[in-house]
Amino acid sequence: MRRGSILLLLSSASITTASSTPRGVSPEGTKGFPSPNSQFRGERDEEYAKLYAPSAEKTFTCLTNPHVSIPYKSVNDDYCDCPDGSDEPGTSACSHLPHKSLAIRGFYCKNEKHTPAFLPLGRVNDGICDYEVCCDGSDEWAGVGGVKCENKCGEIGKAARKLAAERERLRNEGARKKKELLDGAKTMRIELEDNVKTTRVNIEELEEKVKWLEVQLKETEEKERLKMVKQPKEGSNLGVLVSLARERMQDLRTSLEKIRGDRDSARSKLEKAEGILKALKEGYNPNFNDEGVKVAVRAWEEYLAQEEEHSENRAEERDLDSLLGEDEIDWEGFTEVDNITESYAPEGISTWVHSKFTGFRQMLVENGLLAARSDDGIPESRALASARQALQTGKTEESDAKSRLETLLSDLTYSYGEDDVFRPLKGECISSQFGEYTYEYCFLGTAYQKSLKDSSSVSLGEYSRIEVDKSVNDASTRGIFESGWEEAHDEGLSGVSLIHENGQQCWNGPRRSVKVDLYCSAVDELRSVKEEEKCVYRFEVGTAAVCGGENVGENVRDEL
């Protein structure tokens, strides 16, 4: 028979297997059915099954198109009558309908000794035993192309139950671990908050202390200043200022000279680099299909287009030359003026001039043009020095405390995920070998790729943020059909990802980055590493931080 079987089976009216509901109809109703069209969500099982019972007139009414009523013998006759596919739950006849039009979830496999499941209609009677969904082989009832699918629910169910039990055990363990993490996080937060409090108190005390020290210093200074004014002067202050300015000028000249030298060497380096790029542009082989080289060549062309001829600016050079040469300022003359004002002026004016000069100097000092008085060479009194020292120390202590507080506060407000769950993980590192590399991942830190060949290490990115993708388990991301067991071996992703960016630049691509997708695991582990696009990595990392609460057994069944 084999190939001849379809027609045969079909003509022998199709409708029922041994039981009373037609083939492919779920006795459970459409629970969990994803279509928004379905008006049967949550409907009680027995009512749903009743819809597939023949009416008194021996008709069947399409589930979501009640105006379409067909002879009951047309149910499962391998011809699609209902616009919602509900007349063909047991064949592939309605598989061409758009997903959004379908009122049935698929072909229902009883899978006795295991969990019932729905197979997409297009997979019914296609010659493939879809054991991942229909372990009972009931999907290939027509024997297309001679296929025979024996019932494997015994072994598959057993393996799946074992897997489910193991999964549940792991999840429960994960849940316990998560609780530990949360407890840890709580403790850490309390400690942090305590620390913040203590630091705040400390800062208040220090602020008081600094205020007091400032007063002390001012008083000491006042005393000293009065002393100083009365002292006879050895040299005029203007003289000191001029000589300082002169010195300062010399310093500037020296550093200008140095900068000019640096500029010249930078310029010659630039020329060399431009030479390299020019050679690259002329000589590169476009067939290496090397994005990096292409980007470089294009950027170089743009650069050339923007860059004006940077011929050396002669006028600018001349200015520099004259600045660096001996200056024309009559420094001596200035000193004399100083002397004149200071020496020949009446007492009152002298004091006035002096205070103006002091003010002026003050201004210069404040603006960083002149060094503070302590450099004047005029020795300070011990009292003044120690007052200043005390204040300095006090201020340092204060600012240390403040920055400590800042760190604490930013840590406290930093996003460590819900309930700070990642806080205890920070700094924890895991590693795993894939291909020719060992990958090391430090939670909320940096990811590295270490070559097994030359032990070089490359940063793939530093932690930047948490991303939560609620759609990770949605049809738009996971696919519109549920997974089979082959995938059920691995714990599913949680939707929580840690984003790491700004890794080492790829010489022919972007800066490396890693998206770390997390799944629930009692032990921290790095399960897979993929470079799906050049220098864009994806890690799958297991951690208890994303585990659910205890008793997650229900989910397991759903996935199977």
Add this chain to the structure above:
Amino acid sequence: MRYRPISARSTPVLILSFLSLLQPAQLVKHENFKTCSQSGFCKRNRALADRAQAAGASWTAPYELDEKTLQLKDGVLTGKIWKTEAGGIELPLQISLLENGIARVTIDEAQRKAGEITFRHDSKARKERYNEAGKWALVGGHKCQRTATMETKEGVTTVVYGPDNYEARITHKPFSVQFLRKGEVYVVLNDRNLMNVEHWRPKIEKPEGEEPTEDEETYWEETFGGNTDSKPRGPESVALDITFPGYDHVYGIPEHATSLSLKETRGGEGHYSEPYRLYNADVFEYETDSPMTLYGSIPFMQAQKKGSAVGVFWLSAAETWVDVVKTKQSPHVLTTEKASTQTHWISESGLLDVFVLPGPDAIWVYRQYGELTGFTALPAMFSIAYHQCRWNYVSQDDVEDVDRKFDKFDIPYDVIWLDIEHTDGKKYFTWDPLTFKKPESMQKTLAKRDRKLVAIVDPHIKNDGDYTVGKEMVDKGFGVKDKGGDKVYEGWCWPGSSHWVDCFNPAAVDWWKTLFKFDKYIGSTPNLWIWNDMNEPSVFNGPETTMPKDNIHHGNWEHRDVHNINGMSFHNATYEGLKVRLGNGKERRPFVLTRSFFAGSQRSAAMWTGDNQADWAHLQQAFPMLLANGIAGFPFAGADVGGFFGNPSKELLTRWYQAGAFYPFFRGHAHIDAKRREPYLAGEPYVSIIRDAIRLRYSLLPAWYTAFQRASWQGMPILRPHFVAFPDDEAGFAIDDQFFLGDTGLLAKPVVKESATETTIYFPDDEVYYDYFDFSAYHRKGHHEVPATLEKIPLFMRGGYIIPRKDRPRRSSGLMKYDPYTLVISVSSEGSAGGVLYVDDGETYAHESGAYIHRAFTFNHGDNALRSANLHPEPEKAAAYNKVMRSVRVERIIVVGVGKEWATRREVEVKQGSKSWKAKIVYTEGRGGRANTAMVRDPKVSIAKDWSISFA
């Protein structure tokens, strides 16, 4: 440097002008590829053409046929042409008049044939002009018209031959040939006296101080881009002008990124100023709307005028340039004279060898060309389904993940591909030991859903002492040699230092074939097929990114002689290897994809248009290129869906899938630096629209397969341009953005413009055209605005056809084998329709011994009934296969465009064999400009049997 005028220009055809408007920034490195003036022989021959034009009537050509030497025997005319220069050069002429009406004109050079010459640099190159191109390109053309007759009168010899009394009028002085059918000239050789055969001559050193002539400058040595061609044989080009009188459109000579109707090449508004170049090369980031050379070449050209088509095939494997100009139409209003097309063919070396295909229409031209170079191989079914490729799927897990995702998103696909990174250090026939640890188990996983794997194998073989394949090749002397002829040539490609396998060597081919055996290609399974890339050959450090022309191949032929065949010699060898790997009697139709190709490649490979870009201009460019390939006998062609370089927007990607669903070869591909773009990643609504496009392809696979069968049998293109389907409608001659699919009457114009919501489609006649999806009816010849929002593919059914399809989307085409058919009847304005279906097992060669189904469906040819009749010429040979298929039924018949009187029909009468039964029919009235339809519910007729359904 750029030879293409950038200035805005208007072209007579709207479609062409927006092609150029949307052109992206030019990225191709023009300076890496020669212009005509940088290619010595092209420059010399173009200069000759210029001199001829300047001289006008006073131009004399130095080629004279010696009347006394003429002989016609068994359909072959032989004689001597004297080149009246250099003391007279003897050029043996042979004109073969083939049975199917083709005439082959071959001109050789006597002194080289006899070997009475010497080459410079002690070159080992052969003395003869290359005369083996036919060995590679031709499968037919051996049978001649023994009844041909000859008559000579007043310096003209007339040969009459062929079933329709074709004539060849040969003028002796100067030599030229006119080809006539029913007294009308359709092709003239040497019409303009541009014929040129550069004879061998010794190099004579000029006395000091004397400058060489302009021509002589490029006789002996040419340097380009730092590479010097030693040219040991000196100048040796052949050139000829070919005129198509009254034919104002020419098509063909792929591969060029240009319009289907070829533009003129001698400058002027809307024209190119460079000839079309045929010199297979890896042109990085090629630009659209350009006569530049690309990866493959087929020197076949078709000329078209109202009601007639003819062709020429210029058999040369050497670098070739083709100039196209059109004579102006006569300014006199009353004249009916049409423009003529004049072409000028210039090849660097080899014989002057040209075939004239008399047509008289496109159907005959394709058949004649196919009889010469072979018809396209009937591909395995999976290979015309959807292919998923990327440079690169990085690991076995990656492959299996993509495979699963397609299923989870309910998107069918048949083949997943592995690019170069899957190998161990770019050593072909190996697997990366870390990322592809268990290739067999991966292929087994794919095979579970009847899916295939394609892996890449390129002709550059890594120069690595530990690589067995490389070592064997060099030890056995199977590599291409450098110009000395003794040492294996070394150049650079993906693996770094490499050698190139010389598939011109039969022993090398035998060896290459063994590499595909399962015990040699470790990790391969019968589920693995091959992609031959870089076979131009691409040599990164070679002149124009290919091999030096003075390299030496088997038989001491210079690379210059065989260059354009190199790619084909390689993919042929791969094909042979794949065909025999399962052993006698177990052959499967191999699938080989090639980038480089030549006339004849259609017998063993599919091609794609190489490294295109993810922009709208390249999406637009693809159809003209695929159409050109299709009419040049190589219809199994596609372009990378999504665009190879760069990242397509979601709209562009979606539109590209809609277009790709109409590429004979349908593959999504992406560059290694591009973002992932598997169709399920696009997000809604894009994923659903892309799924619909791919499902449409799968649903129409029976029609596609039937079209391929016709191509493999009679050479008809799969995608048919308007000039093929409507050869009398001149308004359609330049259209290259819409086309018909095989014999289905389906007219498609996939959207290739950004942000479109509607598009203008051209209906070439007053027959009714129905929208494929909603049955809106259009009744008038001319341009129509039709909806083209993102989810909509403008696709129409011409009235009068019956389209076979399968409406059960499966995970792969293999799983659809026994699925029931749906027949869609588009009723013509006269009320009738017809269609064809070809079915076989889709993978073996059993069809060659008759195991296939070939049905003709007719509707209402007199009796208001739909019938299935057998087209199989030897039905008894199909008996066993019919038995396998007899339970495969027609589950649905949709009749589009029925009259109102159908509204009352409830049942139809079905007859099959001696039995008859009733089936239900449901009428739906069409509203808002839509056609009325009637659907026959499950008539339960077998696809393998004769039956009839009466609607009376």
